[in-house]
Amino acid sequence: MIQRAIDGRETSAATAVKVRVSHLDVYYGSNHAIRDASLDIEENQVTALIGPSGCGKSTFIRAINRLHDLTPSARVSGKVELDDVDIYSRDVDPIVMRRRVGMVFQRPNPFPMSIYDNVAYGPRVNGERNASRIAVLVEDSLRHAALWDEVKDRLSESGVALSGGQQQRLCIARVLSLRPEVILMDEPASALDPIATAKIEELIAELREQYTVVIVTHSMAQAGRVSDRTAFFLNGSIVEAGPTNQIFTRPKERRTEDYITGRFG
Amino acid sequence: MIAGARLAASRRVSGLVGVILTGFCSALAAGLLILILGYVVVQGWGAINPAFLTQLPHPVGVSGGGVANGIVGTLIIVALAMLMAVPVGVLTGLYLAIYGRGLTAECVRFLAEVLSGVPSIAIGLFAYTILVQPFRHFSGLSAAFAFAILMLPLMIRTSEEAIRGVPTAIREGALALGLPDYGGVIHVVLPAARPLIVTGLLLAIARVTGETAPLLFTAFGSEFWELNPGNPMATLAMQIFKYAISPYDDWHRQAWGGALLLILAVLVLNVGARWALRGRAKRS
Numbered sequence: 001m002i003q004r005a006i007d008g009r010e011t012s013a014a015t016a017v018k019v020r021v022s023h024l025d026v027y028y029g030s031n032h033a034i035r036d037a038s039l040d041i042e043e044n045q046v047t048a049l050i051g052p053s054g055c056g057k058s059t060f061i062r063a064i065n066r067l068h069d070l071t072p073s074a075r076v077s078g079k080v081e082l083d084d085v086d087i088y089s090r091d092v093d094p095i096v097m098r099r100r101v102g103m104v105f106q107r108p109n110p111f112p113m114s115i116y117d118n119v120a121y122g123p124r125v126n127g128e129r130n131a132s133r134i135a136v137l138v139e140d141s142l143r144h145a146a147l148w149d150e151v152k153d154r155l156s157e158s159g160v161a162l163s164g165g166q167q168q169r170l171c172i173a174r175v176l177s178l179r180p181e182v183i184l185m186d187e188p189a190s191a192l193d194p195i196a197t198a199k200i201e202e203l204i205a206e207l208r209e210q211y212t213v214v215i216v217t218h219s220m221a222q223a224g225r226v227s228d229r230t231a232f233f234l235n236g237s238i239v240e241a242g243p244t245n246q247i248f249t250r251p252k253e254r255r256t257e258d259y260i261t262g263r264f265g
Numbered sequence: 266m267i268a269g270a271r272l273a274a275s276r277r278v279s280g281l282v283g284v285i286l287t288g289f290c291s292a293l294a295a296g297l298l299i300l301i302l303g304y305v306v307v308q309g310w311g312a313i314n315p316a317f318l319t320q321l322p323h324p325v326g327v328s329g330g331g332v333a334n335g336i337v338g339t340l341i342i343v344a345l346a347m348l349m350a351v352p353v354g355v356l357t358g359l360y361l362a363i364y365g366r367g368l369t370a371e372c373v374r375f376l377a378e379v380l381s382g383v384p385s386i387a388i389g390l391f392a393y394t395i396l397v398q399p400f401r402h403f404s405g406l407s408a409a410f411a412f413a414i415l416m417l418p419l420m421i422r423t424s425e426e427a428i429r430g431v432p433t434a435i436r437e438g439a440l441a442l443g444l445p446d447y448g449g450v451i452h453v454v455l456p457a458a459r460p461l462i463v464t465g466l467l468l469a470i471a472r473v474t475g476e477t478a479p480l481l482f483t484a485f486g487s488e489f490w491e492l493n494p495g496n497p498m499a500t501l502a503m504q505i506f507k508y509a510i511s512p513y514d515d516w517h518r519q520a521w522g523g524a525l526l527l528i529l530a531v532l533v534l535n536v537g538a539r540w541a542l543r544g545r546a547k548r549s
Contacts, residue, residue: 065441102442103437111457113456125444
């Protein structure tokens with residue numbers, strides 16, 4: 001356990017730690033889903049979480065946004081620090097915190113409203129009343145999510161009527177509209193076809209310049225393509241974490257190597 | 266071999282009997298409905314004319330007249346019932362679908378189920394006891410209250426199912442945008458559930474529009490224009506009842522006309538409910 005925690009802390013001097021997860025445990029009822037996981041997530045980097053199904057990747061990423069608050073049976077212990085402040089401490093308002101940590105879900109979940117309103121929704125509920133400022137935010141966010149050219153002539157149509165890949169980019173635009181600092185993505189391309197997946201991956205590469213991105217993925221190839229750093233999860237624990245090319249070419253742990261070379265999972 | 270063939274033959278026969286029996290019963294059920302609808306149309310069509318729809322009832326012995334006050338009374342009472350049943354029903358459904366857990370939620374759900382089985386005349390009696398007796402006169406409001414209680418179980422059940430049908434991911438999406446949970450529920454979950462809730466509401470209205478028993482000692486009836494729900498009010502269902510048991514041919518015809526109007530209203534509500542659902546299926 002201690003060895004793993006140390007591996008997770010392997011930081012290069014050049015980058016700052018944006019999110020520091022220390023000794024995180026998550027339980028669903030009596031099911032111990034995350035066991036003593038520690039990981040440093042670096043600023044302006046893409047961190048990929050890989051591992052077989054049911055190993056706790058999604059549970060881990062949801063803990064960074066306090067989404068477990070909605071699940072009555074879920075219990076979280078340990079620390080998740082965003083810029084050195086524990087988001088689970090009493091002084092932190094989860095609602096304010098979530099504006100800084102955006103989340104893109106596995107299945108696209110556009111709201112049942114127009115394309116424009118989907119993106120304008122976040123700023124509006126967070127107190128932005130100025131219509132022209134909202135319009136600028138909407139256009140910027142849609143452009144940044146590489147969706148603007150496809151939808152600019154039909155912003156008043158329902159967001160639910162878009163294709164799956166477009167819906168997912170709409171959800172990314174929705175997250176970008178709040179100018180978050182960290183973007184969490186829970187298998188954002190798993191419900192999409194290869195072309196839509198390629199678009200999302202290009203987008204992730206661009207997002208890295210302004211945001212800290214954490215992405216859960218089932219696809220090793222995807223982790224290899226988009227991420228700077230990778231953490232390997234197994235049975236609720238982080239087995240190994242480090243720069244992606246090192247994890248993929250010279251893993252320290254035998255179990256990481258077995259997984260990456262396709263011997264299980 | 267022979268035994269096998271005989272078995273196969275007996276299976277074919279019992280299969281055939283099954284098809285004939287179920288087909289016959291289905292035809293009987295559908296046929297009865299068509300028979301009733303057809304009979305009402307044939308009997309009632311002649312009574313429906315502009316005067317029937319726009320005039321007050323005429324006194325006994327004076328032919329002609331209409332049920333306009335009954336139509337308006339029914340509309341007012343149903344609208345008031347809606348105002349009472351919708352907020353309570355939808356919020357209860359919301360509670361059961363999202364927040365309610367354990368014994369409390371089970372109790373609420375069970376009581377709503379029991380309520381849907383209570384005879385409408387008993388609910389009318391209840392409304393009479395608390396809204397008519399203390400004020401010493403009948404009123405449209407007391408009828409609306411009885412109707413609201415009748416609508417409530419259906420509203421609760423359909424709202425709960427509609428809200429449960431909205432994916433959790435949508436609620437989480439709102440939460441992840443920095444919205445308090447109730448905000449996501451109000452702005453995102455309820456609009457997503459609206460088509461199904463509207464469907465339930467239309468069916469609930471269709472269910473009460475034809476109710477007569479609770480009206481006997483609540484709305485009571487009136488021969489005049491009555492727009493104030495604090496007073497006794499005419500309703501279409503009560504007028505049908507009164508005309509049908511009268512000894513006059515003219516009133517009998519008007520009773521059929523009223524019945525036709527009621528059936529048409531319920532038909533429109535049912536088609537509307539289907540239409541609301543179809544729009545939903547197309548979008549998703």
